[in-house]
Amino acid sequence: xxxxxxxxxxxxxxxxxxxxxxxxxxxxxxxxxxxxxxxxxxxxxxxxxxxxxxxxxxxxxxxxxxxxxxxxxxxxxxxxxxxxxxxxxxxxxxxxxxxxxxxxxxxxxxxxxxxxxxxxxxxxxxxxxxxxxxxxxxxxxxxxxxxxxxxxx
Amino acid sequence: xxxxxxxxxxxxxxxxxxxxxxxxxxxxxxxxxxxxxxxxxxxxxxxxxxxxxxxxxxxxxxxxxxxxxxxxxxxxxxxxxxxxxxxxxxxxxxxxxxxxxxxxxxxxxxxxxxxxxxxxxxxxxxxxxxxxxxxxxxxxxxxxxxxxxxxxx
Numbered sequence: 512x513x514x515x516x517x518x519x520x521x522x523x524x525x526x527x528x529x530x531x532x533x534x535x536x537x538x539x540x541x542x543x544x545x546x547x548x549x550x551x552x553x554x555x556x557x558x559x560x561x562x563x564x565x566x567x568x569x570x571x572x573x574x575x576x577x578x579x580x581x582x583x584x585x586x587x588x589x590x591x592x593x594x595x596x597x598x599x600x601x602x603x604x605x606x607x608x609x610x611x612x613x614x615x616x617x618x619x620x621x622x623x624x625x626x627x628x629x630x631x632x633x634x635x636x637x638x639x640x641x642x643x644x645x646x647x648x649x650x651x652x653x654x655x656x657x658x659x660x661x662x663x664x
Numbered sequence: 665x666x667x668x669x670x671x672x673x674x675x676x677x678x679x680x681x682x683x684x685x686x687x688x689x690x691x692x693x694x695x696x697x698x699x700x701x702x703x704x705x706x707x708x709x710x711x712x713x714x715x716x717x718x719x720x721x722x723x724x725x726x727x728x729x730x731x732x733x734x735x736x737x738x739x740x741x742x743x744x745x746x747x748x749x750x751x752x753x754x755x756x757x758x759x760x761x762x763x764x765x766x767x768x769x770x771x772x773x774x775x776x777x778x779x780x781x782x783x784x785x786x787x788x789x790x791x792x793x794x795x796x797x798x799x800x801x802x803x804x805x806x807x808x809x810x811x812x813x814x815x816x817x
Binding site for chain 2: 601602603611613615617618619620623654658661664
């Protein structure tokens with residue numbers, strides 16, 4: 512993932528709220544109730560050094576894949592919050608950390624991305640995470656505004 | 665899969681030609697060279713009785729999944745032949761034979777289908793197979809004609 516710009520109050524964006532909400536939804540037994548939102552997002556923060564040390568052999572582990580999937584689910588939820596239209600993500604990993612994710616709204620592909628080296632999925636900081644999420648949300652909202660009738664088809 | 669209408673010369677449709685082509689492309693060592701096209705499609709033909717006898721526990725086996733995926737790849741190739749636009753399928757199975765497939769062309773979702781009971785994927789006859797493929801191709805071409813600029817976006 513590229514490291515996009517800086518966001519002043521990352522936790523206040525609709526994407527980050529959606530991401531925290533998705534993670535808390537998985538907390539069936541209340542084990543994370545006392546954890547702060549920042550603590551829950553800790554797995555998304557990976558320093559350059561940590562990233563470099565991660566091996567890229569074989570398929571990424573299920574936790575990593577779930578993290579990537581949750582990221583794009585949160586993008587979808589934030590799109591819904593901004594536009595009122597449901598955006599469903601569909602992620603398909605082929606092999607060895609290579610794959611593709613698309614988000615659709617009605618008949619419109621609002622976002623698509625080729626995924627590479629998913630083993631190393633992570634961000635330098637909460638601000639970078641928030642910026643990357645916001646970038647995807649904004650791109651999708653722009654597509655919806657470009658083809659509104661297709662997004663509602 | 666529903667059993668759609670009857671096609672006079674099923675093997676002559678662009679969908680069936682694409683399907684046979686996809687299957688022959690997997691024949692790395694020429695083992696199927698002497699097989700007729702009809703023989704290669706034999707796995708797609710499942711009678712009502714055979715279907716009923718198939719257990720639907722656990723996930724469908726890899727051969728069945730590959731067969732479903734090849735079916736939609738052939739739909740994509742036939743769409744390309746009719747419109748000149750590349751249609752990429754994306755299939756995602758969640759669990760126990762339940763999933764979703766979409767085909768996209770540019771920014772347009774040209775075809776989408778919820779898959780159920782994939783264990784029993786099959787058709788009564790070559791004619792029914794050809795009809796179901798043609799139905800998907802025609803639906804996709806109609807969407808492309810409806811939103812031509814999105815399909816080229």
